[in-house]
Amino acid sequence: MGGGEITEEVSERKETNLNAKKKIFVAGGTGDTGKRVVEQLLSKGFSVKAGVRHLEKARTLLPNHNPSLQIVQADVTEGSAKLAEAIGDDSDAVICATGFRPGWDLTAPWKVDNFGTVNLVEACRKLGVNRFIHISSILVNGAAMGQLFNPAYIFLNVLGLTLVAKLHAERHIRKSGINYTIIRPGGLRNDPPTGNVVMEPEDTLYEGSISRDQVAEVAVEALDHPESSFKVVEIVSRTDAPNRSYKDLFGSIKQN
Ligand SMILES: NC(=O)c1ccc[n+]([C@@H]2O[C@H](COP(=O)([O-])OP(=O)(O)OC[C@H]3O[C@@H](n4cnc5c(N)ncnc54)[C@H](OP(=O)(O)O)[C@@H]3O)[C@@H](O)[C@H]2O)c1
Numbered sequence: 001m002g003g004g005e006i007t008e009e010v011s012e013r014k015e016t017n018l019n020a021k022k023k024i025f026v027a028g029g030t031g032d033t034g035k036r037v038v039e040q041l042l043s044k045g046f047s048v049k050a051g052v053r054h055l056e057k058a059r060t061l062l063p064n065h066n067p068s069l070q071i072v073q074a075d076v077t078e079g080s081a082k083l084a085e086a087i088g089d090d091s092d093a094v095i096c097a098t099g100f101r102p103g104w105d106l107t108a109p110w111k112v113d114n115f116g117t118v119n120l121v122e123a124c125r126k127l128g129v130n131r132f133i134h135i136s137s138i139l140v141n142g143a144a145m146g147q148l149f150n151p152a153y154i155f156l157n158v159l160g161l162t163l164v165a166k167l168h169a170e171r172h173i174r175k176s177g178i179n180y181t182i183i184r185p186g187g188l189r190n191d192p193p194t195g196n197v198v199m200e201p202e203d204t205l206y207e208g209s210i211s212r213d214q215v216a217e218v219a220v221e222a223l224d225h226p227e228s229s230f231k232v233v234e235i236v237s238r239t240d241a242p243n244r245s246y247k248d249l250f251g252s253i254k255q256n
Contacts (some may be wrong), residue, residue: 002169023047024223025091027120029075029097030058032190033135036216037097041180042068044220051076051086073080076116083123093218096120102159109160117169121176132173132180132223133222134217136206138234140167142186145203152187152207174256179229181222185215186236199249201232208236218246227251236246 024041028034029050041048042063051074052058058071074086076098087094100112105122124132134231138144140163142153155230156162173180184202197214198205214237227250 013152021045021047022092022223023049023090025049025051025087025094027051027070027074027094027096027098030054030061030101030239031097033188033212033215034097035218035232036212037095037219038062038069039089040216040220046220046223049086049088049091051083062188074120077111077184078119080119080122080126083119084126087127087129089127091127091129093133093223094120095133095135096161098133099135099217100160100162102210106160109162109165112165114160114165114168117166118172121173121178124178125176130179131223132176132178133178133219134173134182135219136170136182136184137163138176138184138186138208138236139163140170141203142206145206147206150206174232179217181228182232184220184232184234185210185213185218185223186234188212188215193237195237196241196243197249198236198238198241199253200234201253202234203236205236208238210235221246222250225250230255233255 023254024046026034026037029038030052037049038048046067049070049072050062051072053075055071055073063069072086096117098112098116100108139147139153141151147153152221157164168227170182187207189211191211193211193214225246229249231253233253
């Protein structure tokens with residue numbers, strides 16, 4: 001489907017048993033953040049279905065011979081029906097770590113970061129998967145928060161309206177009826193964490209950065225913390241920030 005209106009009600013709501021280890025579908029499982037999400041889920045005892053565009057690439061990047069990891073082909077631009085097949089009837093939640101890959105196609109952000117995410121949400125609605133954790137970005141709503149001339153806001157939107165595409169996708173998630181956590185990180189770093197996670201409400205952070213390890217951790221921890229439900233959280237890390245529990249961090253953000 002092409003990112004339009006919500007077409008049908010969530011067909012079935014799955015009960016949440018926080019103590020049982022579940023199967024989690026990770027879209028964008030070969031990405032710099034996605035692969036960390038996969039690794040952290042596995043190390044916490046979850047079963048993982050990694051949705052990837054290229055199976056061969058995934059086999060070289062993701063842990064080998066782990067019986068808890070399944071790798072499936074899933075291009076988010078190919079529509080919700082195909083994605084529903086990939087997610088299957090055995091996934092309990094979806095973590096979306098996709099992002100367009102820069103190239104000549106200036107519509108790629110719209111196709112991947114907006115329509116692709118909408119397709120994932122619609123696939124979840126078809127299947128009755130009622131937990132969606134989405135990695136977005138700070139500044140998606142930059143224009144409304146007085147950051148129209150923030151260089152990062154300008155740069156990312158010049159690259160094919162990336163932040164606007166992400167904002168549209170977020171709106172679709174928020175009105176889907178699915179239990180969501182939208183995580184908006186600051187600039188992503190590959191190096192290990194150097195500070196503690198700072199978590200703030202939507203449309204408050206306009207600068208800062210964070211290790212991808214911590215972004216993956218926040219996404220995985222959201223699964224185990226009901227305090228994260230129906231929330232948009234913005235995250236960066238700071239060396240002078242206190243070390244707070246995830247219950248406390250998620251609990252401090254108001255529900256939408
Ligand atoms: N870079 C930053 O500083 C920054 C800051 C804030 C937020 N973010 C956002 O955080 C998220 C993760 O960023 P990242 O840098 O870790 O990501 P990344 O390394 O660029 O990975 C992007 C992932 O999306 C996948 N993907 C691209 N097009 C797809 C499609 N049509 N269907 C399915 N999967 C597709 C890629 O697959 P392949 O591996 O096959 O290419 C890859 O797995 C992104 O949404 C990004 O925009 C980034």
